[in-house]
Amino acid sequence: MSFTLAIVGRPNVGKSTLFNRLVGKRLALVDDQPGVTRDLREGEARLGDLRFTVIDTAGLEEATDESLQGRMRRLTERAVDMADVCLFLIDARAGVTPSDEVFADILRRRADHVILACNKAEGSAADAGVYESYGLGLGEPVRLSAEHGEGLNELYTLLAPVAETFEARAAADAPEVEVDVNEDGEVDADAPRKPTVDKPLQVAVVGRPNAGKSTLINKILGEDRLLTGPEAGITRDSISLTLDWDGMPTRIFDTAGMRKRAKVQDKVEKLSVADGLRAVKFAEVVVVLLDAAIPFEQQDLRIADLAEREGRAVVLAVNKWDVETEKQQKLRDLREAFERLLPQLRGAPLVTVSAKTGRGLDRLRAAVEKAHDVWNTRISTAQLNRWLTGMVEAHPPPAPGGRRIKLRYMTQAKTRPPGFVVMCSHPDKLPESYSRYLVNGLREDFDMPGTPIRLHMRSQSSKNPYKNKKKSTPSRLRKHIHGRGGAQG
Structure with missing residues (x-):
């Protein structure tokens, strides 16, 4: 049981830079302009031998209404309430501002344990701001430079007693764990990986x-864990959250909305889209969320195709279904458009949901689990070769130049996504249409709808490897023959 540290402060004081420094990765977006961070981002931090959860928060704003800034402030206040320790960060070069004084007063009232830190404190130019910070009434400040990693030793000294307290509490509360071991003690390496x-x-x-x-x-x-609202493009970071989704341990990534490349001009939006693309590469299942009012826009097709090319299991979810009037006709139109516009994902789940009311979430969870199981499909070599024989008999491969291409045998090389290798003669002359014929057959006959399938053709020489090689007589036998011949002569 580790403790939780929330980094709070005004916009552009270096919270995300310090967050990245503590987690050891560039997870949070960082830019010179203020207000880049909007959601709460969690990460596993390491500081010396300390392990804890760190939360990067949006810059504290003085707005308290229903505006975007007001909603961001309420989300940050929630992080203060849920954290065990709050690290209040100020800009040492700018000194203490009136906003800093307001937020220091809020932290004194709401947080149990507050650490004051002066960031950008390298050099003598920051001395005046550090001295001013004593007036906030939060104790002696820690001089930090998140950019250069200075002052982390002092921060470690302040956090070490907190870690000891939580370790002692965790040891007292830890339940006894029983481990079941089967008789053979063997693990099936080919079995689908179940989420843990x-x-x-x-x-x-x-x-x-x-x-x-x-x-x-x-x-x-x-719960309202992520910032939402009527404005488009609120989410900037790819935020990952861990939950138990009706018995299925899940880490779910919220990503920034992806517009057409030509429309993306803002630097922060470019960083946000790149962060979302990176989340797709790390995911196992990608849920492509469509708007029921305008489904299958050009950008939707690009996003779905990207997920397929990355080899991820894909589920299409049509949102805002609660406001749709002609549901049956709309669903038929959606399925027809899906089959026509995304043939590479034929058979992938298409689920209608309402994020506002929660309708259809049970179907979405079942579709995600099914897509993951299919993505992990493993087929034995014996089954594949019996299937390949039947496919070739039903529709033989072409015979370019009068010489028929022979498909010798087939095996599965990998899962996640399923990848197969077919050993054949002249793989470079086998047309793409025949590969599609085999892939479609795999989908239908082995119940693998929608998942990306990789099929590779490789050549296998049928020539005798010992042809044109001279027979060599073993040296010991050769000496014996020569010896006998010499004695007879």
């Missing part, structure tokens, strides 16, 4: 701006 608490199922939710991705994840979580 240590290795949860990785799910990325992607789509165009304002499709309802954050609202959907909030509904799955059962």
Whole structure:
């Protein structure tokens, strides 16, 4: 049981830079302009031998209304309430501002344990700001430079007693764990990987701006954990959250809305889209969220195709279904458009949901689990070769130049996604249409709808490897023959 540290402060004081320094990765987006961070981002931090959870928060704003800044402030205040320790960060070069004084007063009232830190404190130019910070009444400040990693030793000294307290509490509360071992003690390496608490199922939710991705994840979580609103493009970071989704351990990624490349001009939006693409690469299942009012826009097709090319299991979810009037006709139109526009994902689940009311979330969870199982499909070599014989008999490969291409045998090389290798003669002359014939057959006959399938043709020489090689007589026998011949002569 580790403790939780929330980094709070005004916009642009270096919270995300310090967050990246503590987790050892560039997880949070960092830019010179203020207000880049909007959601709460969690990460596993390491500081010396300390291990704890760190939360990067949006810059504290003085707005308290229903505006975007007001909603961001309430989310940050929630992080203060849930954290064990708050690290209040100020800009030492700018000195203490009136906003810093307001937020220091809030932290004194709401937080149990507050550490004051002066960032950008390298050099003598920061001395005046450090001395001013004593007036906030939060104790002696820690001089930090998140950019250069200075002052982390002092921060470690202040956090070490907190860690000891939580370790002692965890040791007292730890339950006894029983481990079941089967008789053989063997593990089936080919069995599909079942999500566990240590290795949860990785799910990325992607789509165009304002499709309802954050609202959907909030509904799955059962709480308003992500910032939402009518404005398009609120989410900037790819936020990962771990939850138990009706018995299935899951890490779900909320990503920034992806617009057409030509429309993306802002530097922060470019960083956000790149962060979302990275989330797709790390995911196992990608949920492509469509807007029921305008489904299968050009950008939706690009996003779905990207997930397929990355080899991820894909689930299509149509959001805002609660406001649709002609549901049956609309669903028929959606399925027809799906088959026509995304043939490479033929058979992938298409689920209708309402992120606002929560309708259809049970179907979405079942579709995600099914897509993950299919993505992990393993087929024995014997089954594959019996199937390949039948496919070749039903539709033999072509005979370019009068010489028929022979498909000798087939095996599965990998899973996640399923990948197969066919050993054949003249693989370079086998047309793409025949490969598609085999892939479609695999989907139908082995119940692998929608998942990406990789099929590789490789050549196998049928020539005798010992042809044209001279027979060599063993040296011992050769000496014996020569010896006998010499004696007879």
